[in-house]
Amino acid sequence: MDELDKELLNEIQWTFPLVTRPFDAIAKKFNSTPEIIKDRLTQLKEIGVLRQLSAIFDTRKLGYTSSLVAMEIKDDKLEYVASQINRHPGVSHNYERDHQFNLWFTLAVPPGADLKQELEKFNVLEGIKKVRMLPTLQLFKIGVKLDMVDDKKHDVAPTEEKKEIKNIEFVPTEEDKNFIRELQKDMDIVDEPFENAAKNLQITEHELFAKMKHYEELGVMRRFAAILRHRQVGFTANGMIVWKVPESEISNVGAKLGAFPQVSHCYERPTYPDWPYNVFSMIHCKTHDEAYEMAKTIQEQINVNDYKILFSSREFKKTRVEYFVESSFTLEETIPVS
Numbered sequence: 121m122d123e124l125d126k127e128l129l130n131e132i133q134w135t136f137p138l139v140t141r142p143f144d145a146i147a148k149k150f151n152s153t154p155e156i157i158k159d160r161l162t163q164l165k166e167i168g169v170l171r172q173l174s175a176i177f178d179t180r181k182l183g184y185t186s187s188l189v190a191m192e193i194k195d196d197k198l199e200y201v202a203s204q205i206n207r208h209p210g211v212s213h214n215y216e217r218d219h220q221f222n223l224w225f226t227l228a229v230p231p232g233a234d235l236k237q238e239l240e241k242f243n244v245l246e247g248i249k250k251v252r253m254l255p256t257l258q259l260f261k262i263g264v265k266l267d268m269v270d271d272k273k274h275d276v277a278p279t280e281e282k283k284e285i286k287n288i289e290f291v292p293t294e295e296d297k298n299f300i301r302e303l304q305k306d307m308d309i310v311d312e313p314f315e316n317a318a319k320n321l322q323i324t325e326h327e328l329f330a331k332m333k334h335y336e337e338l339g340v341m342r343r344f345a346a347i348l349r350h351r352q353v354g355f356t357a358n359g360m361i362v363w364k365v366p367e368s369e370i371s372n373v374g375a376k377l378g379a380f381p382q383v384s385h386c387y388e389r390p391t392y393p394d395w396p397y398n399v400f401s402m403i404h405c406k407t408h409d410e411a412y413e414m415a416k417t418i419q420e421q422i423n424v425n426d427y428k429i430l431f432s433s434r435e436f437k438k439t440r441v442e443y444f445v446e447s448s449f450t451l452e453e454t455i456p457v458s
Contacts, residue, residue, distance in 0.1 A: 121169070121353075124150065125160055129353070132161075132173065132346040133265045138329045140312055154311065161309050171347045172440065175303035175332065180256075181290050181340045182300065182443055183231035186210075187255040188389065188400075189239060190221040197247025198222060202436040204245050209447040210238065216434035217360065221252065221395070224360075224430075228441045244451050252395055258371065258388035261378030263342065290340050297444040299331055303341070304443060349438075350404055357405040357431060361415050362397035364426035370399060373422050377401045382414055397428065 121129075127150065137145040143154045143161075150157070164170040179186050193201050198216065205211055205225055214225035229238050239253065292300065302317040318325045335341035350358055365373045370388050377399065378386040385402040401418075405411040408431065415429055 136344045169352050171349050173307040175344045176342045184228045185235045186228035190252040191223040192250040193223050194247040201245050206437045208449045212441045214437040215432040217430040254389040256387045260374035260386035355404040357408045357411045359411040359429040361401045363399040363424045365399045
């Protein structure tokens with residue numbers, strides 16, 4: 121990748137023009153041509169750097185229930201259990217991490233489904249020793265943006281302002297579900313990439329863009345943007361920093377963590393006797409040493425001494441949940457969920 125590739129990837133992670141000919145608009149910004157921009161992005165897709173260009177929706181706003189799940193798996197059964205869990209359409213991320221709890225994944229279920237019952241379907245899998253549900257209790261930040269041009273340009277300090285979202289209940293209609301099904305599809309890199317979606321929805325592109333902006337204002341759509349494959353662009357030290365925060369300080373610490381540009385995700389989650397960490401944050405670095413140094417710098421500013429970094433050592437699955445798409449999942453046999 122050259123500098124133009126990196127600058128392009130930065131641009132479309134942050135924002136993407138919601139206009140009829142978006143690649144013309146991007147080309148103008150970079151003093152280039154639409155053909156060059158399209159060729160570059162097509163090549164970045166082909167080599168596996170650019171994973172997807174689409175709308176990014178808020179799971180909870182759509183009425184879905186989700187949870188992070190930690191499992192302790194016997195070492196010789198880890199790949200088998202991970203591969204079976206990957207079959208579930210509601211599993212979007214699944215990693216091996218360097219801890220006693222060595223398998224971590226996210227599970228989301230549609231409105232009306234029971235998350236715990238769905239999780240218990242995995243209990244028949246041989247090799248599972250412990251299961252811990254870790255749903256979000258407070259969300260402080262979500263949004264991965266990998267700086268491809270200068271990952272050192274931001275000081276490690278809580279400098280970002282939290283984006284305000286209207287606190288309006290959203291109950292999706294059948295029309296909304298149709299919109300979401302279309303907008304979550306990976307965009308074709310062509311001159312007028314929104315044309316097919318508008319045709320399929322039997323509306324004009326102007327109406328499509330208005331609906332997307334409305335969803336963004338409500339917080340239903342977090343943004344329309346590119347998602348990159350972390351490892352392929354050099355961010356191989358993806359660390360989940362877990363913090364043991366006094367209960368009275370959780371909200372303050374979480375808000376401060378969420379203001380660090382280097383933190384992509386930050387949540388409060390429940391604790392267990394064998395898991396005392398209640399605040400989770402994600403950082404994306406190029407080396408483990410860089411991640412340890414960043415975590416120490418963050419720790420000194422939030423004044424929380426008890427923390428660990430769990431690195432993802434293997435990626436078993438990373439995709440998007442497909443919302444409002446009919447699917448089912450079953451296994452046979454059962455261990456109780458704690």
